Amino acid sequence: MSYQEKKNIVSLLGSFLVFVLYGLYVFQKNPVGSIDSAYTFSFWGGVILVLIPVSIVAKIIITIVFNMIYRITTNETEPSFSDELDKLIELKATRNSHYVFTLGFLVAMGSLVIDMQPTVMFIILLFSGFVSEMVGGITQLYLYRRGV
């Protein structure tokens, strides 16, 4: 298995872990049933704004730890650049990821149209962000294994 494939698997697991742990943390503080809609909006706005730096920091740490383990176990250094194949695969993965997030965004807007709570809309948005990231990772993994 190549470096890129291993890195993708670790990245997918890392994203899953961050989302599940952060989701559990948010679930405990979820103001479901709150009639104060202003609080609901500020709560979910905060959740999304905090999730961005948390996931970035988590990914940096996961990448550093993965590279260290990779160097120790294989005695090889990781590729220091992305070539045309990496960029092509990344573009295709980003495209699929965007398709999924756009679909999630439309479903989230649809939930508002059918008079569901704003909380549901935010949960759908967060979940579609998570699913789109997973789809991007899985697309990369698939293309590295099966070819472009």
Place this chain on the structure above:
Amino acid sequence: MLIRNNVRKLRFNHDEMTQQQLAEKVSVTRQTIVAIEKEKYSPSLELAFRIALVFNSPLEEVFFIEKEEE
């Protein structure tokens, strides 16, 4: 139509050049050379020319088209 190549054979004929050596000469990762040899990836025209230059061969000797049987 399928794009085939003789990269593996040419590597062997050039002092058994390793995939890593070829990758370094054409500025790509070894993974990309592996994908090209397994015909999982058709390289850009620029990369194809760079590979042909390394082997000092015309492009059509390195990469060629094979018609699929209908």
